[in-house]
Amino acid sequence: MNFSAKIRGALIAVFTLPLAFMSVSHAQDQVPITIVINQSPWFAGFQTVVGQYQEKTGNTVSLDVNPFAGSLEKQRSAVRSKESPYDILIMNAGFFIEMYKGGFLSPLNDIDPKFALDKDLYTFDDSVYWDPSTNKIDAKTGKLMSVPINPFIPILHYRSDLYAEKGLKVPETWDDLLANAKALNNPPSMYGIVQRGARGTFDVTYDVLPYIWSYGGGLLKDQKAGDYTIIVNSPETKAGMEMYLKLAKEAGHPSTAGQTQANVLQNMATGKAGNIIAVLAASIFDDPNQSAVVDKVGFAPPPHAPGFQSSPGLGHWLGGIPKNIPGDRQKAALAFLNWFQSKDAQMAYAEAGSPPVSRAVLESDLGNQPKYRWMKALSKGLTTARLPFFIPESAQILAITELGFNQIISGQTTVNDGLNNMAKEMEKVMTAAGYKAPLLPDLKD
Amino acid sequence: MYLSSTENARSASPEGLVENGSLQPLNRDRFWRNLTLAPAILLFLALTILPMVNLAVLSLHDIDWAQGLSSWTYVGLKHYASLAADSLFKASILNTLVFSTVAVSVQMVLGFALALLTSSIVHGRLFYRTVFLLPILVPGIIIGAIWKLMFSFDFGVLNQMAGAIGIMPRDWLGDATYSLASIIVVDIWHWTPFCFLLLLASLETLPQDVYEASDIDGATRWQSLWYITIPLMLPAIAVTFVFRLILAFKVFDEVYLLTGGGPGTSTEVVSFTIFRRFFTEDRPGYGSAMSITTFAFIALMIIVVSAVTRRKGSTS
Amino acid sequence: MSAAYSAPLRSTLFRHGLLVIAAALVLFPFLWIVAAAFKTQISLLTGQLLFQPTLANFVNVLFSSTSDYVRNFSNSLVIASASTVLVLVVATLAAYSLQCMQWPSWVLHSMLGWSVIFHMVPPITLAGAWYSMFRTIGLDNTYTGLILAHTTLNLPMALWMMGVFVRDVPKELIEAAKIDGAGTPRILRHVIVPLVRPGLAAAGILSFIFSWNEFAVVLTLSQRQTATVPVAIGKYAQENTIAYTEMAAASVLSMMPAVLLLLIAQRFIVRGLTTGAVK
Incomplete structure (x- = not known):
């Protein structure tokens, strides 16, 4: 039993931890900093890297770990107060723009003019840059605002053992996936695919996006170029939505509308799902304490419609430094971020089980090892990944789409009515926020 | 309970005033009366009334953040x-x-x-x-x-x-x-x-x-x-x-x-x-x-x- | 009731039967929690009835470097105890003042009325305002701030309950003490407090438990140094999964002091209530 080993490990950690602190405390060259972060499957890796940073530099970094649900609220409160208790904010793709636009973050070159992003780092649809004069993400005119921390995108997780057994090929298009899912579908002991359809803050919308984008649809036409035409009720979006529903109906879970991300992962972990599309959960599926499918899960980018490219939505995390803290704390925070983006740190981060944000590490030989077999799928998926929101009104739009998509999936409304209705509500929000957001004609049967 | 206890107080107060004949005990009573209620009043004032007033004021405004500063726009009953x-x-x-x-x-x-x-x-x-x-x-x-x-x-x-x-x-x-x-x-x-x-x-x-x-x-x-x-x-x-x-x-x-x-x-x-x-x-x-x-x-x-x-x- | 003594055996058995069913329904989720705490995540999810128990969840909760559980636990003890004592003192004084010291009726009206109104407010809406106030005066992330917050949250309930108990104290006893020359402090100590002890016990236990369990406000006002057990437990609800087994282990540990308190104070409540019934 590995229990005694764990006890021993814990005891050793308890007794040696103080020693480790004592031996390095003299080397400190930066003031102590605090990072606000949320608990997640990749947190353990982040913590390992923080430990190494403290060991190597002698600087003190404390982590304020929050449940996922409370992290944004704490960050908001902190940056809006007189002096933030936090020195680095770990921000999600869903809300970093709010921090940029509110002017809460210090541009990194204001802290150190010489600081530059490592050339190997992904910039995730330029989301590390912000132009405050135009209030837009812009790599050319914008300032560097943050350092990437985690590269989450949705990834297709499939049962590689069953694929081999039935002679199935890794799917390229949605129709391929449908065929594979049907081949594996044998409810209730096995569902061909389990999709997240439950309503949350950025849940069902996030999982519907790869479908509707890859058919040429979406929510708003081209936010980056400033075209806010509402295309949620376009024929293309409808085609993607119908593909989602087809999979759910013909080879999916009987209660897709009730599935949360945790349900989806549980179905895979217990061997009840043939395919899922979810953010990378390799660390769960390869842990025998949490999974009945160890080494039986393969990874690939999400499928796409014929003639289109795979379109995963970015759900990445960025590290930013608040404006409302003293200069020495900002410098100490930047020193950590600078160290974090180094190749050594990124390598250690990957080895501790967290997906790195460095292209060099993600595309390195590490990816050839079975343990890191997810790396290739992730790096391929990242090449076509898209940022869902370039505007700060994301929360209000998501409130509409989370409910709307969930109602379509649960059958409370028809596809046409649901999409038309969402379009009208989005138009209200967008217009009230001052955007020019034309509506398309209603979808008709 | 809340209503029945007010009945009680209403009927009790006039007799009470009559009973406290001399001024001296009345003052002392008043001192203790205020002192015993003060902590509750203080807590309520500081941690409930103040934030509730804050809520009421907020409800008449729109708040925007730019350059790390908030700007309040009065919007009435919108x-x-x-x-x-x-x-x-x-x-x-x-x-x-x-x-x-x-x-x-x-x-x-x-x-x-x-x-x-x-x-x-x-x-x-x-x-x-x-x-x-x-x-x-x-x-x-x-x-x-x-x-x-x-x-x-x-x-x-x-x-x-x-x-x-x-x-x-x-x-x-x-x-x-x-x-x-x-x-x-x-x-x-x-x-x-x-x-x-x-x-x-x-x-x-x-x-x-x-x-x-x-x-x-x-x-x-x-x-x-x-x-x-x-x-x-x-x-x-x-x-x-x-x-x-x-x-x-x-x-x-x-x-x-x-x-x-x-x-x-x-x-x-x-x-x-x-x-x-x-x-x-x-x-x-x-x-x-x-x-x-x-x-x-x-x-x-x-x-x-x-x-x-x-x-x-x-x-x- | 005294009637029970004359009840026939059959009806006694019937009553016990009903109570046992009710007790089983109440206990089942607890057994589930306890069993979950000794399972691995996968054996929990696959619903194994027979499983090899593991202590790994408890080890992780108590000793893992990502867990602050021990500190969270002692924070909870400090905050729940201190806020309970404080709320009992404040509420008893206020209840005595309102019920026995001839306030004009509008004062009683507004205090109790305001308690009711405040009690309706979802605490989550006040948490933001409290954070900015506390941050300004340096009380965020301190015991003092959290204790004050929990005292305020529980004050309406304590005020209600103590109000009822103090009102039921016979006015003749207070008058008699006054005639004997007792001042307010002595009346409080020797007349009121002994007589409202059942109320203090009941209000105290409820305050303690509500404070022990409160999540939203502590989450907003605390950081790592002052976070309490529910926040620690909340952390097991992660971005994509819920670490049920560790959550269960943390929950089992978190319930221990409250259960202990209930077992001890249970006798006290019963004794207190029976003394009250004889009066």
């Missing part, structure tokens, strides 16, 4: 006006009304029955009492997590048991037909003990001599329950009911973890909508208007309920 068109808010009010009245009614009946049963047995009282009090010890967040797992479509113990006796599995939380009922079941499990505790406390302070008299008169158990116990306990029942109703109206933790308001709007409840609008969507102005409207709504409800119980109390 937020209150747009509440009427908020279909989510309407759904949540309706759901919360159904949720709280059904859940609390069942809790009152069960809690009363359990209190009666517990007080009527000789042996094992302590055991049952302890067992029934356990659920209120559990943080809502754990209750949410554990029941979520028990309700789970694929792994939940409920569907396993249903399967064992040949019933089709149901998606208790993910199917709009059952989701609200499932949340109500969890709330009943969680809060029946609270009703039990308060009702048992009142039951055990009932004067024994009345029962002894009715025993002599040959009253049956049901008769003494109906004609003695329930009338005597009416104030306690009313207080417990109102108290629980208010708590039920605030339900948050359980819904947050169990369903997140879904599927669709089937379990969207008021404090969850407020939380969503206020924090998640970061619309503090609109969220405050929603909060204040909700207080007004509940206050009205409480006034109606206590007026009704008072009339009942005075006629009987």
Whole structure:
């Protein structure tokens, strides 16, 4: 039993931890900093890297770990107060723009003019840059605002053992996936695919996006170029939505509308799902304490419609430094971020089980090892990944789409009515926020 | 309770003034009177009135952030006006009304029955009492997590048991037909003990001599329950009911973890909508208007309920 | 009730039968939680009835470097105890003042009325305002701030309950003490407090438990140094999964002091209530 080993490990950690602190405390060259972060499957890796940073530099970094649900609220409160208790904010793709636009973050070159992003780092649809004069993400005119921390995108997780057994090929298009899912579908002991359809803050919308984008649809036409035409009720979006529903109906879970991300992962972990599309959960599926499918899960980018490219939505995390803290704390925070983006740190981060944000590490030989077999799928998926929101009104739009998509999936409304209705509500929000957001004609049967 | 105690004070105050004949003790009394109430007043002022005033002011404004600074724009009653068109808010009010009245009614009946049963047995009282009090010890967040797992479509113990006796599995939380009922079941499990505790406390302070008299008169158990116990306990029942109703109206933790308001709007409840609008969507102005409207709504409800119980109390 | 003594055996058995069923329904989720705490995540999810128990969840909760559980636990003890004591003192004083010291009726009206109104406010809406106030005066992330917050949250309930108990104290006893020359402090100590002890016990237990379980406000006002047990438990609800088994282990540990308190104070409540009934 590995229990005694764990006890021993814990005891050793308890007794040696103080020693480790004592031996390095003299080397400190930066003031102590605090990072606000949320608990997640990749947190353990982040913590390992923080430990190494403290060991190597002698600087003190404390982590304020929050449940996922409370992290944004704490960050908001902190940056809006007189002096933030936090020195680095770990921000999600869903809300970093709010921090940029509110002017809460210090541009990194204001802290150190010489600081530059490592050339190997992904910039995730330029989301590390912000132009405050135009209030837009812009790599050319914008300032560097943050350092990437985690590269989450949705990834297709499939049962590689069953694929081999039935002679199935890794799917390229949605129709391929449908065929594979049907081949594996044998409810209730096995569902061909389990999709997240439950309503949350950025849940069902996030999982519907790869479908509707890859058919040429979406929510708003081209936010980056400033075209806010509402295309949620376009024929293309409808085609993607119908593909989602087809999979759910013909080879999916009987209660897709009730599935949360945790349900989806549980179905895979217990061997009840043939395919899922979810953010990378390799660390769960390869842990025998949490999974009945160890080494039986393969990874690939999400499928796409014929003639289109795979379109995963970015759900990445960025590290930013608040404006409302003293200069020495900002410098100490930047020193950590600078160290974090180094190749050594990124390598250690990957080895501790967290997906790195460095292209060099993600595309390195590490990816050839079975343990890191997810790396290739992730790096391929990242090449076509898209940022869902370039505007700060994301929360209000998501409130509409989370409910709307969930109602379509649960059958409370028809596809046409649901999409038309969402379009009208989005138009209200967008217009009230001052955007020019034309509506398309209603979808008709 | 609140109304009956004011009656008490009103009748007590004139005599009191007459009794305090000399000025000296009156001053000393006044000193102690103010001093004993001061801490409560201070806490209320600083930590409730101030933030509530803040909420009221917020509800008349829009707040924007730029360059790390906030700018407040006065918008009058705009937020209150747009509440009427908020279909989510309407759904949540309706759901919360159904949720709280059904859940609390069942809790009152069960809690009363359990209190009666517990007080009527000789042996094992302590055991049952302890067992029934356990659920209120559990943080809502754990209750949410554990029941979520028990309700789970694929792994939940409920569907396993249903399967064992040949019933089709149901998606208790993910199917709009059952989701609200499932949340109500969890709330009943969680809060029946609270009703039990308060009702048992009142039951055990009932004067024994009345029962002894009715025993002599040959009253049956049901008769003494109906004609003695329930009338005597009416104030306690009313207080417990109102108290629980208010708590039920605030339900948050359980819904947050169990369903997140879904599927669709089937379990969207008021404090969850407020939380969503206020924090998640970061619309503090609109969220405050929603909060204040909700207080007004509940206050009205409480006034109606206590007026009704008072009339009942005075006629009987 | 005294009637129970004359009850026939059959009806006694019937009553016990009902109570046992009710007790089983109440206890089942607890057994589930306890069993979950000794399972691995996968054996929990696959619903194994027979499983090899593991202590790994408890080890992780108590000793893992990512867990602050021990500190969270002692924070909870400090905050729940201190806020309970404080709320009992404040509420008893206020209840005495309001019920026995001839305030004009509008004062009583507004205090109790305001308690009701405040009690309706979902605490989540006040948490933001409290954070900015506390941050300004340096009380965020301190015990003092959290204790004050929990005292305020529980004050309406305590005020209600103590109000009822103090009102029921016979006014003749207070008058008699006054005639004997007792001042307010002595009346409080020797007349009121002994007589409202059942109320203090009941209100105290409820305050303690509500404070122990409160999640939203602590989450907003605390950081790592002052976070309490529910926040620690909340952390197991992660971004994509819920670490049920560790959550269960943390929950089992978190319930221990409250259960202990209930077992001890249970006797006290019973004794208190029976003394009250004789009066």
